[in-house]
Amino acid sequence: MSAASFPEGFVWGVSTSAFQIEGATTAGGRGPSIWDGFSADRAEACDHYHRHAEDVRLMKDLGIAAYRFSVSWARVIPDGRGKVNAAGLDFYDRLVDELIAAGITPYATLYHWDLPQALEDGGGWPVRDTAHHFADYATVVHERLGDRVGTWFTVNEPWVASFLGYGSGIHAPGRTSTADAFMSAHHMLLAHGLGVQALRAAGASEVGAALNISPVLTPAQVSDFGRELTEEDTEAVTRIDALVNRQFLDPMLRGAYPADLVPLIERHAGLGHVRDGDLDVIAQPVDLLGVNYYAPLVVQAQPSEPADPAFPGSEGVLFCTVPTAVTAMGWPIVPGCLSQLLGRLSREYPQTELLITENGADFVDVATGDGIHDLERIGFIEEHLRALKTAIDDGANVRGYFVWTLLDNLEWTDGYQRKFGLVHVDFATQRRRPKDSARWYRDVIARNGLPGTRARRPTLETVAARAHVSRATVSRVVNGETSVSPEVRATVMRAVRELGYVPNAAARSLVTRRTNTVALVLSVPRQGGDPLTAAVVQYVTSMLEGAGKQITLMLADTAESHRRIVSHVEGRLSDGVVLLPPDRGDTLAERLSRTGVPIVLLGKPAVASLVPYVDVDNAGGAAAATEHLVARGRRRIGMVCGPMDLISIQDRLAGHRAALHRAGLRPLLTPADGYTRASGAAAARRLIEDNPSLDAIFAAGDQLAIGALRAARKAGRRVPDDLAIVGFDDIDAASATTPPLTTVRVPVAEQALALARLLMSRLDGGHATSVVLPARLVVRDST
Ligand code: FCB
Numbered sequence: 040m041s042a043a044s045f046p047e048g049f050v051w052g053v054s055t056s057a058f059q060i061e062g063a064t065t066a067g068g069r070g071p072s073i074w075d076g077f078s079a080d081r082a083e084a085c086d087h088y089h090r091h092a093e094d095v096r097l098m099k100d101l102g103i104a105a106y107r108f109s110v111s112w113a114r115v116i117p118d119g120r121g122k123v124n125a126a127g128l129d130f131y132d133r134l135v136d137e138l139i140a141a142g143i144t145p146y147a148t149l150y151h152w153d154l155p156q157a158l159e160d161g162g163g164w165p166v167r168d169t170a171h172h173f174a175d176y177a178t179v180v181h182e183r184l185g186d187r188v189g190t191w192f193t194v195n196e197p198w199v200a201s202f203l204g205y206g207s208g209i210h211a212p213g214r215t216s217t218a219d220a221f222m223s224a225h226h227m228l229l230a231h232g233l234g235v236q237a238l239r240a241a242g243a244s245e246v247g248a249a250l251n252i253s254p255v256l257t258p259a260q261v262s263d264f265g266r267e268l269t270e271e272d273t274e275a276v277t278r279i280d281a282l283v284n285r286q287f288l289d290p291m292l293r294g295a296y297p298a299d300l301v302p303l304i305e306r307h308a309g310l311g312h313v314r315d316g317d318l319d320v321i322a323q324p325v326d327l328l329g330v331n332y333y334a335p336l337v338v339q340a341q342p343s344e345p346a347d348p349a350f351p352g353s354e355g356v357l358f359c360t361v362p363t364a365v366t367a368m369g370w371p372i373v374p375g376c377l378s379q380l381l382g383r384l385s386r387e388y389p390q391t392e393l394l395i396t397e398n399g400a401d402f403v404d405v406a407t408g409d410g411i412h413d414l415e416r417i418g419f420i421e422e423h424l425r426a427l428k429t430a431i432d433d434g435a436n437v438r439g440y441f442v443w444t445l446l447d448n449l450e451w452t453d454g455y456q457r458k459f460g461l462v463h464v465d466f467a468t469q470r471r472r473p474k475d476s477a478r479w480y481r482d483v484i485a486r487n488g489l490p491g492t493r494a495r496r497p498t499l500e501t502v503a504a505r506a507h508v509s510r511a512t513v514s515r516v517v518n519g520e521t522s523v524s525p526e527v528r529a530t531v532m533r534a535v536r537e538l539g540y541v542p543n544a545a546a547r548s549l550v551t552r553r554t555n556t557v558a559l560v561l562s563v564p565r566q567g568g569d570p571l572t573a574a575v576v577q578y579v580t581s582m583l584e585g586a587g588k589q590i591t592l593m594l595a596d597t598a599e600s601h602r603r604i605v606s607h608v609e610g611r612l613s614d615g616v617v618l619l620p621p622d623r624g625d626t627l628a629e630r631l632s633r634t635g636v637p638i639v640l641l642g643k644p645a646v647a648s649l650v651p652y653v654d655v656d657n658a659g660g661a662a663a664a665t666e667h668l669v670a671r672g673r674r675r676i677g678m679v680c681g682p683m684d685l686i687s688i689q690d691r692l693a694g695h696r697a698a699l700h701r702a703g704l705r706p707l708l709t710p711a712d713g714y715t716r717a718s719g720a721a722a723a724r725r726l727i728e729d730n731p732s733l734d735a736i737f738a739a740g741d742q743l744a745i746g747a748l749r750a751a752r753k754a755g756r757r758v759p760d761d762l763a764i765v766g767f768d769d770i771d772a773a774s775a776t777t778p779p780l781t782t783v784r785v786p787v788a789e790q791a792l793a794l795a796r797l798l799m800s801r802l803d804g805g806h807a808t809s810v811v812l813p814a815r816l817v818v819r820d821s822t
Contacts, residue, residue: 055109060446085446290322368401378430421479447462741768764780
């Protein structure tokens with residue numbers, strides 16, 4: 040075995056999940072799942088349901104030995120319990136036959152987050168019965184596929200499904216209750232145990248679960264794993280490790296919750312849901328443990344820090360930004376953590392065979408005429424494979440490695456903007472094109488090991504060769520010198536973009552001059568004369584000018600302007616960037632953050648990222664508005680949603696939904712296609728027509744609410760007697776309507792100031808933490 044080759048029989052695979060690729064959500068008798076309407080993106084995904092034969096061929100061409108897919112529960116049992124849908128099983132039957140004919144071993148996951156909506160309506164994962172329904176479903180699927188599928192995973196990443204689905208609410212079903220999150224986690228563990236029993240009883244040969252395991256480190260440990268910690272930091276690290284990792288590992292593999300976690304569960308959810316005998320069921324022996332590894336969690340003790348809703352009990356723990364390379368998700372790239380993690384699992388749970396069930400990365404791919412040269416993805420996978428090899432050499436018992444993922448797909452709440460695939464998918468045409476990483480992976484599989492020479496990140500030389508210019512010219516362009524002609528600059532910047540070149544620290548240190556300029560990048564002004572933007576421009580400008588810096592205003596309204604802004608920042612023509620407000624389709628923030636220039640955002644980015652931001656508590660404000668309506672006796676409450684690509688609107692929707700859920704009410708949502716009075720009026724009219732007993736409207740913005748007032752009047756409904764209306768933002772016009780509007784006040788000046796401060800501390804090289812300001816309900820006569 041040469042240094043870079045893997046053990047004989049090592050299994051090379053790819054992983055996918057049903058909701059993210061199948062599409063066809065109403066075809067062949069499938070029932071609705073909690074994800075169908077949750078993400079604002081259409082759920083057509085890769086239409087794999089109809090194109091599975093082509094996708095299996097793609098895998099065969101790549102030499103993939105094993106394919107981990109997930110089964111959609113709602114396709115097989117549309118109501119989650121009871122009647123089985125034979126057509127749904129037929130689909131998986133065909134898929135498995137094709138895989139086997141192509142020489143690919145099927146690995147099936149039974150639950151990858153897409154709970155049948157009917158079960159959610161019956162209470163979802165916080166309800167114990169869901170675990171029993173899962174075991175019945177496992178039996179049904181095994182009955183049909185068990186003669187050909189030997190390896191089964193019960194649940195995928197129960198931490199994400201329970202704590203993001205029921206705790207922070209950023210995943211479906213979007214609930215925000217810490218008690219529900221802990222109960223869901225327990226019931227998913229129970230589902231795993233009951234599922235293992237059911238599968239074994241049915242004769243399954245191999246059973247396990249796939250867990251997301253994130254090493255938890257302090258910032259100092261990221262570059263020095265062995266670094267000693269203070270007592271406070273040790274406590275912070277241990278607490279987060281218990282929540283994310285040991286909460287699942289210990290019950291499954293040791294038959295007990297970690298002792299340090301029990302008081303935390305008890306505080307948030309009581310222990311009534313953990314019944315005698317549950318842990319024996321959960322700890323059924325497994326044949327293998329699937330490990331999904333993407334990135335570490337970086338934390339440190341910080342006494343004043345409030346708990347993060349995804350980590351209930353994390354008071355006093357700060358989630359940190361670290362100066363490492365990151366993926367487009369903003370996830371730090373730390374391959375060494377994979378060796379660490381596998382070493383730890385082998386030591387602490389020595390009897391368990393391991394399999395890397397997911398590892399991969401999202402980068403901004405550039406599709407050029409001659410292919411998708413995704414060198415960064417190749418670099419990511421290669422470095423992780425080296426780390427994996429190190430762990431195996433040190434004795435870790437790892438059976439194989441599965442890349443996440445085969446195809447660019449529907450990345451949950453993030454939609455189609457995320458690109459994790461080895462194969463590019465054009466979602467307008469469904470055309471598949473293997474990226475360079477796919478061919479590279481094919482070669483790795485063929486030689487059962489890594490190439491002798493590393494896939495190198497592009498260097499100054501590579502860029503120079505591609506652009507047919509000298510190294511010095513590239514350096515001059517990258518360092519923002521003006522002595523280069525515009526044509527040459529454009530050619531060099533094109534090469535930089537196509538190769539995904541990021542100037543490294545050494546190249547950057549060549550840039551000695553500070554520009555004393557800060558770029559203030561404004562996205563399309565959507566909110567018509569928006570007072571927040573005006574305030575930000577004013578405060579940021581005056582604060583920075585006070586510090587002797589100039590402002591360059593840049594408008595990010597077209598793809599071309601995005602390119603211009605990225606070149607500007609890559610060329611180091613500004614020392615820092617303030618970006619407002621990002622929207623979910625917008626990759627500008629990530630692209631800018633990859634340049635290494637300090638950047639701050641107004642508004643939370645679509646996914647947890649390492650770029651610090653200032654936001655208001657949109658979810659909290661929406662919940663307060665909704666609770667107010669409930670307290671005034673309203674029961675049929677509609678929401679006029681506004682443009683769902685704005686993160687703030689998504690958060691308002693989540694807060695509204697959560698409050699309704701707590702009151703035992705169902706949402707009545709109507710999208711508005713803009714943020715204007717006219718779109719608010721049109722949406723409100725639909726709501727009123729469709730729901731004759733409607734007694735309240737929550738609008739995601741004041742302009743929308745003012746439009747709704749108008750529509751109510753036209754429909755002959757009296758406000759507030761027949762219909763109460765609440766807005767959001769507290770714009771000046773809100774107090775001047777008839778009747779004056781109840782609304783949620785967003786602290787405009789404070790946001791602008793916080794943003795300016797955040798940028799100043801980033802420019803000083805300081806540690807910057809995101810800021811979320813409270814939003815307050817202002818009650819007037821419309822409710
Ligand atoms: C994992 C999920 C998978 C995909 C990747 C990026 O947490 O299991 O479905 O979303 O992250």
